[in-house]
Amino acid sequence: MTTTELAPLPVGSATDPAAVTVRGLTKRYGGRPVLDGLDLAVRRGECFALLGPNGAGKTTTIEILEGVRPRDGGDVAVLGEDPAVAGRGWRDRIGVVAQGEGGGPALTVRETLDHFAGYHAVSRPTGELLSAVGLDGSAGARVERLSGGQRRRLAVALGVQGRPDLLFLDEPTTGMDPVARRRFWELIRELRSDGTTILLTTHYLDEAAELADRVGVITEGRLADVAPPDELGATLRRESTVSWLEAGVRRRVRTGSPSAVLRDLLAVHAEVPGLTVTRPGLEDVYLQLVGATPTTAEGDLR
Amino acid sequence: MTAVLTPVPTSARPAPPSAARIGLARVGLELRLFFRERQQVVFSFAYPLVMLVIFASIMGTEERPGGIPFAQYFLAGIAATGIMLTSFQAVGTAVAGERESGQLERLQLLGTPPVAYFAGKAGQVLVTAGVQLALLLPVARYGYDVPMPVDLAHWATFLWVAALGALAGTVLGLAASALPGSATATNTAISALAIVLQFFSGVFFGFLELPGWMQQVAALFPLKWLTQGMRSAFLPEEAGAFEVAGGWEHGRTALVLAAWVIIGVMVCMRTFRWRRGEG
Numbered sequence: 001m002t003t004t005e006l007a008p009l010p011v012g013s014a015t016d017p018a019a020v021t022v023r024g025l026t027k028r029y030g031g032r033p034v035l036d037g038l039d040l041a042v043r044r045g046e047c048f049a050l051l052g053p054n055g056a057g058k059t060t061t062i063e064i065l066e067g068v069r070p071r072d073g074g075d076v077a078v079l080g081e082d083p084a085v086a087g088r089g090w091r092d093r094i095g096v097v098a099q100g101e102g103g104g105p106a107l108t109v110r111e112t113l114d115h116f117a118g119y120h121a122v123s124r125p126t127g128e129l130l131s132a133v134g135l136d137g138s139a140g141a142r143v144e145r146l147s148g149g150q151r152r153r154l155a156v157a158l159g160v161q162g163r164p165d166l167l168f169l170d171e172p173t174t175g176m177d178p179v180a181r182r183r184f185w186e187l188i189r190e191l192r193s194d195g196t197t198i199l200l201t202t203h204y205l206d207e208a209a210e211l212a213d214r215v216g217v218i219t220e221g222r223l224a225d226v227a228p229p230d231e232l233g234a235t236l237r238r239e240s241t242v243s244w245l246e247a248g249v250r251r252r253v254r255t256g257s258p259s260a261v262l263r264d265l266l267a268v269h270a271e272v273p274g275l276t277v278t279r280p281g282l283e284d285v286y287l288q289l290v291g292a293t294p295t296t297a298e299g300d301l302r
Numbered sequence: 303m304t305a306v307l308t309p310v311p312t313s314a315r316p317a318p319p320s321a322a323r324i325g326l327a328r329v330g331l332e333l334r335l336f337f338r339e340r341q342q343v344v345f346s347f348a349y350p351l352v353m354l355v356i357f358a359s360i361m362g363t364e365e366r367p368g369g370i371p372f373a374q375y376f377l378a379g380i381a382a383t384g385i386m387l388t389s390f391q392a393v394g395t396a397v398a399g400e401r402e403s404g405q406l407e408r409l410q411l412l413g414t415p416p417v418a419y420f421a422g423k424a425g426q427v428l429v430t431a432g433v434q435l436a437l438l439l440p441v442a443r444y445g446y447d448v449p450m451p452v453d454l455a456h457w458a459t460f461l462w463v464a465a466l467g468a469l470a471g472t473v474l475g476l477a478a479s480a481l482p483g484s485a486t487a488t489n490t491a492i493s494a495l496a497i498v499l500q501f502f503s504g505v506f507f508g509f510l511e512l513p514g515w516m517q518q519v520a521a522l523f524p525l526k527w528l529t530q531g532m533r534s535a536f537l538p539e540e541a542g543a544f545e546v547a548g549g550w551e552h553g554r555t556a557l558v559l560a561a562w563v564i565i566g567v568m569v570c571m572r573t574f575r576w577r578r579g580e581g
Contacts, residue, residue, distance in 0.1 A: 068410055068577070091413030092318045098411055099404065103331060106338035118327045119412045121316045158408070 018077070019044045019166050019197040020065060025074035027060055027221075034060050036221035038074070047188065047198040049208035049229075052218035053290050058201040061218070062170050065199070066096055079166055092121050095164030095196075097155050097172050105144035109135055109154055112143060113161065120162035129157040134183050148175040156184060160191060167191065169200035173207060185210055205283045215282075217289045224289050233285035245274035321415035328422025329429075336426055346392060346430060350384035350438045357506070358446045366508050367544040370537055373446040377438075378532035379505035384434050385464055386525050389427045389471025390478070391496045397423070397479035398488040401578060410576035420570070424472045431468045451535045459552070463531030466559040470524045473566030480573040499525045510544060517546060524562045531555045 020042035027035040035057045042048045050058050063069035064076060067083030067090075076083060081090050102112040110126060117123040130136045133153040138146065146154065152175050159167060169188075173181045188211050192198055202208055208215045209229040216226040225232055240258040244251055244265065255261050258277050265272055280288075337343055357380075358373040366375040400406050409419060442448040451457045478495075481488050502520040504512060509526070520526040534542065534550035542550045 066411065068407075088318050088413040088415070089315075091411075093315065094411075096411045098407060102405070102408060104335045104400075104405060105403075106335055107331075111334075115327065115331055116412065118319060119324060119414060121318045162412075 017044055018042070019046075019079060020048075020199065021075070021077045022061075022065070023075040025061070025064065025076060026072045027057070027064065027069075028072055034221055035064075035071075035074075038218070038222055040216060040223055040226075042197060042199055044197050045192070045195050046213040047192045047200070047211050049212035049215040050199070050201045050218055051203075051205070051208055051215055051286060052201075056218045056290075057221045058218055059170055062168050062199070062201060066094065066168055067091070092162055093165045095159045095162060095167040097159035097167070097169045099155070099170065102143055102154055102158060106142055108140050108142050109146070110139040112154065113157060116158055116161060122163050123161050124163060129161060132160075132187055133157045134180060149177055149180055152176055153180060153184070156187070160187075160196075164196065166197045166199070169198065171201055171203060173202070173204065181207075205286055209282050217286060219290050229282055232282060233280075233289055236285050236288050237280055239280065241276075241278050241280070243274070243276045243278070244272045250274065318413065321418040321421075324414060325418035325421030325425075328418055329425030332422045332426035333429055336430060342392065346384075346388050347434055347437055349387060350380045350434060351441055353380050353383070354438065354442060354446070362446075367510060368538075368541045370541055371448075373442065374448045374536060375508065375533070376506075377442045377446075377448045378536045379500075379503075379529050381435060381438060381464075381536075382467065382503075382525060382529040382532045383500055383505050384438060385431050385467045385528060386471050386496060386499070388431045388434055389468045390475040391471075391492055392430075393423050393427060393472050393475030394478040394492040395485070395489045397476055398481075398485040401479065401575070402485040404577075406576040416570075416574055420473070420476060423476065424469060427468050427472045428465065431464065435464065448536070452538075456535050459531065460535035463528060463535065463555065463559075466556065466563065467524060467528035467531070470528075470559050470562040470566060473563055473570055474524070477566050477569040477573065480570075480575060499523055502526070503529050505529060508544075510546065524559055527555045527558045531559075 018041055020040060022038060022040040025035050025038040025040075026033065034055075038057065038061060040061070050061065052058050060069065064071045065078050065083055067078070067086055070084060078086070079090060079093055083090075103115050104112075107115070110130070113126040113129055117126065127136075130139050133156050135150065135153055135157065138150060143151070143154065152172065156169075156172060159169070173184055176184060185207070188198060188200075192211075198211075200211070212229055214226055215229050215232055217224045217232070227234065231237070238256050239254050240256075242253045242255060242258050242261045242265070253261055262275075262277070265275075354373070354377065357376050361372040361376075364372045366372060397406075406419075439450065443450055451460050475492070478492055479488060481491060483491075499520070500506065502512070502516050503509070503523065503526040504520070505525075509517065509520075509530070512520070517526075530545060530551065533545075534552065534555075542548070545551070547554075
């Protein structure tokens with residue numbers, strides 16, 4: 001099994017296929033709109049990644065869905081309930097990998113996990129959690145002595161401890177080293193193949209491409225596009241970039257019909273040095289969606 | 303790939319554990335955290351002892367109205383102060399810090415019932431205040447010849463005054479932790495209030511020696527009543543004649559302390575927040 005392949009979606013509940021439904025969500029901070037009519041649907045059993053620049057409203061959205069931040073307008077249903085009023089039974093089915101701390105800095109990792117196990121109706125055994133996030137070696141270490149990356153891993157363990165149906169992850173791998181990150185991805189894939197719905201925000205496009213069934217891009221408080229990672233920005237993707245060297249200078253042409261450009265090129269030049277034809281990757285599409293790069297062609301064929 | 307986590311069972315999920323069970327678990331956790339915080343332990347347990355030693359040594363020969371030796375009068379005050387510090391001050395600063403570091407956010411995300419969190423704090427306060435008094439009283443008894451409560455009734459007075467005072471301090475500490483500003487600012491405000499109250503409430507000086515306005519201000523706060531209740535347990539019956547009302551006022555003491563518990567609970571219910579700012 002290669003690491004980039006995702007297993008097919010497990011069969012979800014037939015009665016309610018949506019884990020998260022959001023319509024026209026609005027939120028203002030001191031009069032400034034942060035969310036401006038956001039629509040979002042996450043299916044049961046899928047892994048959904050929210051992308052977007054800082055301040056686009058990703059964390060606000062997640063916090064409203066978690067029921068820890070009030071909204072100004074719009075309809076929200078998470079696992080069939082309104083998070084603003086849902087009770088403890090609902091909360092126990094939600095897992096959150098938060099930025100905050102555990103039980104206290106003077107507790108050990110094992111004590112922290114053992115303690116919080118008692119808050120859930122069902123919980124995963126501490127030993128299982130420790131090895132799943134790679135903290136077996138630090139089980140006896142106090143939380144205050146952990147590195148930033150180790151704390152993130154403890155937060156992940158606490159988030160999945162209660163066997164949630166829906167898991168929220170807000171920038172989960174920030175501060176993790178590459179090995180811990182890979183291990184985390186593995187864990188997420190496993191949770192997903194067990195039927196856990198996962199909603200994550202991330203700044204790492206490779207992470208979104210690796211994990212998500214679908215990605216949504218938030219800009220200026222709205223969802224700009226939703227699609228599987230390799231189909232995001234369908235119209236943008238039809239444009240390829242033809243690039244070559246001309247008198248030692250690299251030239252680039254963005255075009256919807258690269259074959260025609262190549263034909264023209266080859267008709268003029270016998271040999272085209274440094275010739276490449278590239279289709280935009282997730283990162284290129286993302287940057288265009290959030291307006292960080294111009295969408296017009298950078299050069300013209302002469 | 304080997305499965306690291308066992309799959310989620312598809313059967314219906316039972317209800318989450320009760321607030322009582324979580325509260326009990328939190329008492330244990332709070333105590334463990336308290337005793338690992340060395341500064342907190344030393345401050346809570348040493349402050350009343352050090353104060354007793356200092357004041358009893360300086361003022362050893364002085365007497366309070368009614369021929370009460372200074373150490374005997376002072377023990378009641380410093381015991382009350384100790385209870386206030388381990389409840390009001392310790393809880394207020396701890397909760398502000400836990401909110402700032404995101405520990406309360408974690409509890410909120412877990413759906414912790416607030417009452418379970420409060421119970422954890424109250425349980426921790428009762429145990430630590432008990433330990434503090436168990437260290438203070440023998441030093442007073444054997445170091446400075448202070449007589450202990452004379453009979454079972456006086457011990458009972460000592461216990462209910464201490465417990466009610468500790469509860470009032472706990473809920474007021476929780477309420478004070480919601481003051482706006484950083485945890486450091488909250489700590490400063492709480493510490494300042496605690497120091498001023500000690501002087502106003504007749505801990506260091508005889509209450510009757512204080513100016514009238516100071517007595518009236520002090521009568522609004524629980525520490526004065528806690529101190530007076532402690533004196534009624536440690537001082538002879540006739541010393542009650544030297545109180546403001548000419549008696550121990552047990553009924554009013556219970557009423558004022560209970561009122562502060564209720565006020566504190568109501569303020570907490572309205573103002574308690576798991577995280578800073580909105581929500």
